[in-house]
Amino acid sequence: MSWSFNFFVHIVLFGLTTSVVVASFILHRQIITEKSWEKKLLLSGLIRIFSRFVPFNAVLLLVTGFGNMMNRYGTNAQWPSEEWLSIKVVLFVILAANGLYLAPHLGLKRNMLIKSVIEGSGPADADQQIVKQNFSITALFIVQMILLLSILFLSVYGSGKHPGMF
Numbered sequence: 001m002s003w004s005f006n007f008f009v010h011i012v013l014f015g016l017t018t019s020v021v022v023a024s025f026i027l028h029r030q031i032i033t034e035k036s037w038e039k040k041l042l043l044s045g046l047i048r049i050f051s052r053f054v055p056f057n058a059v060l061l062l063v064t065g066f067g068n069m070m071n072r073y074g075t076n077a078q079w080p081s082e083e084w085l086s087i088k089v090v091l092f093v094i095l096a097a098n099g100l101y102l103a104p105h106l107g108l109k110r111n112m113l114i115k116s117v118i119e120g121s122g123p124a125d126a127d128q129q130i131v132k133q134n135f136s137i138t139a140l141f142i143v144q145m146i147l148l149l150s151i152l153f154l155s156v157y158g159s160g161k162h163p164g165m166f
């Protein structure tokens with residue numbers, strides 16, 4: 001029996017990435033239902049703590065992903081060797097770009113709106129503005145979940161390691 005520490009870390013990082021997305025989504029749903037602006041701010045702060053994992057996850061998934069490629073094809077293999085992997089890498093780049101740029105940008109904007117309301121300097125239509133912002137963030141979460149599930153499907157289906165039941 002052989003095993004790869006690199007592959008083990010890759011799978012752990014997959015779990016960590018999924019946990020960050022799911023935990024942040026649950027907190028985001030709480031922000032939507034929560035009436036108190038102070039509690040909204042607290043929940044938004046918690047999401048920002050989770051989001052600190054994102055750069056590490058993205059870099060380490062990429063590094064261990066390349067490690068998997070070396071284990072799978074050897075060091076002299078030509079890129080791209082398999083279609084599922086090329087598609088997976090493109091989806092990964094979109095997922096990472098959304099997680100590293102778009103998500104923090106939308107989160108910060110909402111955080112500033114909540115803070116301004118608490119400090120009494122918020123806009124008159126703050127309630128409508130936060131509904132719009134929440135809608136954009138929900139849409140982004142749905143996109144990220146679809147990307148993550150597609151990457152998982154491609155990894156399991158494409159790598160062709162599992163006999164399967166169907």
Ligand code: HEM
Binds near residue numbers: 011064089157
């Ligand atoms: C969010 C990003 C990623 C997730 C969730 C993910 C998830 C996974 C999972 C669950 C497997 C195991 C599949 C199986 O054993 O059936 C896997 C394998 C693999 N991943 Fe990733 N991965 C990600 C990013 C990457 C990247 C960026 C690369 C390449 C640069 C990569 C390259 C590979 C390769 C080559 C394998 C197959 C390993 C083998 O068959 O020995 N992954 N990935």
